[in-house]
Amino acid sequence: MPFHIHTQTHVLRKGNSQAKHPGLLVTSLKISQKFKCIVALLQKYRYHIIGWLAFITYEVSAVGIVSGSFGTVGDYTVHYILNIVYFYLHAHFFLPLALRRRHLVLLALPGTLVFEYFLYVSAVYSVEFLGINYFGLELSRPLELDLTYAIRSLWRCLYLLGLSTAYYLLITLRREQGRREELEKQKLRDIIERQRVEKELTESQNAYLRAQINPHLLFNTLSFVYSNVQDVSPKASEGIMLLSEVMHYALGPVHEDGKTDLYREVEQVKKYIALNQLRFSKPLQLQTVFEGGFSQHRLPPLLLLTFIENMFKHGILNDPAHPATVSIKCTDSTLHLSTRNKKRSSFLQKGFGIGIQNVESRLRKFFREEDFSLHIQEDELYYETNLRIALS
Numbered sequence: 001m002p003f004h005i006h007t008q009t010h011v012l013r014k015g016n017s018q019a020k021h022p023g024l025l026v027t028s029l030k031i032s033q034k035f036k037c038i039v040a041l042l043q044k045y046r047y048h049i050i051g052w053l054a055f056i057t058y059e060v061s062a063v064g065i066v067s068g069s070f071g072t073v074g075d076y077t078v079h080y081i082l083n084i085v086y087f088y089l090h091a092h093f094f095l096p097l098a099l100r101r102r103h104l105v106l107l108a109l110p111g112t113l114v115f116e117y118f119l120y121v122s123a124v125y126s127v128e129f130l131g132i133n134y135f136g137l138e139l140s141r142p143l144e145l146d147l148t149y150a151i152r153s154l155w156r157c158l159y160l161l162g163l164s165t166a167y168y169l170l171i172t173l174r175r176e177q178g179r180r181e182e183l184e185k186q187k188l189r190d191i192i193e194r195q196r197v198e199k200e201l202t203e204s205q206n207a208y209l210r211a212q213i214n215p216h217l218l219f220n221t222l223s224f225v226y227s228n229v230q231d232v233s234p235k236a237s238e239g240i241m242l243l244s245e246v247m248h249y250a251l252g253p254v255h256e257d258g259k260t261d262l263y264r265e266v267e268q269v270k271k272y273i274a275l276n277q278l279r280f281s282k283p284l285q286l287q288t289v290f291e292g293g294f295s296q297h298r299l300p301p302l303l304l305l306t307f308i309e310n311m312f313k314h315g316i317l318n319d320p321a322h323p324a325t326v327s328i329k330c331t332d333s334t335l336h337l338s339t340r341n342k343k344r345s346s347f348l349q350k351g352f353g354i355g356i357q358n359v360e361s362r363l364r365k366f367f368r369e370e371d372f373s374l375h376i377q378e379d380e381l382y383y384e385t386n387l388r389i390a391l392s
Helices: 002-020 022-044 046-067 073-099 102-134 147-229 234-251 262-279 303-314 354-366
Strands: 286-292 324-331 334-343 372-378 382-390
Touching: 022 046, 046 073, 073 102, 073 147, 102 147, 147 234, 234 262, 262 286, 262 303, 262 324, 303 324, 303 334, 303 354, 303 382, 354 372
Parallel strands: 286 324
Antiparallel strands: 324 334, 334 382, 372 382
16 A cells, blocks of 8 residues: 555656646657657668668778778768768769750760869868868878879769769669559559440440330330320320320430430420329419520530429429429520429428439539539528529
């Protein structure tokens, strides 16, 4: 028991200490983040670091053993930092710049190499001069800007340029291999996509062939029923005829652009309303308006019919106090459709269904966003739709 009491006291003291010194926690977090960044950089460039460590170890050991003497740590540090900077400048800046214009490469490349040589000599001599005179740098040889210094610098410059050029060719080769692999992957994806499209096309063709058989059976059956009930029930025969015409339109062909004539769509709306009128013993409380020129325009098939079907499916159309309205007008190549109906009680919480959502997706497929607008408003009692389409 005393042991547990002591542990709790220690935790409390630790918490109090952190509460009194929040800056320590912030500082430790910053140090941790910096440490993680350093580790990430080391991980990213680990092959470069390993390569340079191996190269420097080899050079220092080989030159020291052959000459019998080693330079100072400052001498090695300064010169290898300059060599590393020069190495990457040539590989990532000067050489790509010289090779950028293929028709000028014979002039640009020699000029770039000469410039890099003078840049290397100037940089190395300047750093050595400043290091000796102001920072106490000790060199293994006296600093004299003479012919021997120029030749020694030329040899070192060409040596580094050769290694840097080999590095540039290696990364360029890897980059090109990556591009080729990506192109091959893209070709493979294109082949897979093409096969998928061909499969869907085949399935669509098969579905179309099946759809051609089924409507023939349907229309033949409707024709048979119509012939047998025509004398018995004129009202029923009229309904069968209207149904046949609506179904024939819904399953019929369209133009090459996937659209149908606007006047045919409007005629089917009228027939659909007449067909539903036959279902009820009392007249529908529905006010309709059809105005404008419908004969010179096209639109996706069953677009307007979907709104009318939605109204009959979810609306109350036999209430004289709340009559439904349908208005289709076409003026100045702009189509306006508006519907308004009283909602069924079972529809109050459902909103509009999949049919209207399908209409929206078809509108986006056939028209630009700025060429149409669809507004749907509903409250506890009424449901309204307003559609505008620029047909030209």
